[in-house]
Amino acid sequence: MKRIYIYYGIGLGILLVVLRLIEYQFLVRAYVFEIYGGLIALIFMGLGIWAGLKLTKRKSAPVVIQTPLQFDENKIKEWGISKREHEVLELISQGLSNQEIADKLFVSLNTVKTHSARLFEKLEVNSRTKAVHKAKELGLIRVN
Amino acid sequence: MKRIYIYYGIGLGILLVVLRLIEYQFLVRAYVFEIYGGLIALIFMGLGIWAGLKLTKRKSAPVVIQTPLQFDENKIKEWGISKREHEVLELISQGLSNQEIADKLFVSLNTVKTHSARLFEKLEVNSRTKAVHKAKELGLIRVN
């Protein structure tokens, strides 16, 4: 039933447009500018829609990230990650909150924040989830 | 929400400035017509692209997520996770923030929040990192 309303609306709209067109037939000369503008708008709108469709169509390039790594100790050093930072990283990857990590390591919440901040800096990320993702890609922590 | 307002405001502001500039440039007086036409063309082109993306969001969005199907589809159903929720889960596991996910899926931030909230409920977790950890354990998403 909603569709009926839509169709009805569309019908009315078309009718209005037609009436308007008839009305403007006498005034075409006076509104050349507007008409041109409208036409340009319509054409480029269509072009834009077409471009938008085109743009979204080929997004099926599968990304094959292959990193079935087992946690390489050398890589940790490579990335300049300290022992403590790595511990924090592991715990983060297990889904622990900063507070939980702090309790587990017997340090303050602020310390955990400092460690994770440095970690994020070294991994060039800005959130724990990104850190975990990248760390697993790089083989800095074991994947499950 | 706010973002949209901001972008819209910025866009309007830029447009106004541009129009002002045009207005005050006597040298280009002669080309006002062309410039206006060009501007209209550009604006509607952008609008068209946006509309095109918007219109095809449901078709294009799922394609963006390249899942080589290493996860168990039955398990997803087992846990009562909907398609959209699963998409969000995947993107979360890739370290994206809610805002980034919203942009990628062409939905609002609030929607992503709703999806993730339901997801957390179903997975019986209370944070994205825990969700990722559990989902990988359960084989709901591919491990890298």
Next chain:
DNA sequence: TTGAAAATCACCCGAAAGTATGACAGAGGT
């Protein structure tokens, strides 16, 4: 047609996370 599930969006609020900066102590290398 209708009814349920899914998807969408909004608002509020408190908690957690993240940023920036500074400080201090111990270990280890030069």
Next chain:
DNA sequence: ACCTCTGTCATACTTTCGGGTGATTTTCAA
């Protein structure tokens, strides 16, 4: 002794998350 790195802790501030609630629209199957 001096310097650097690491680990520790703190304060203050901004941003993001997550929980709770309510609502409308779409979709899909019975």
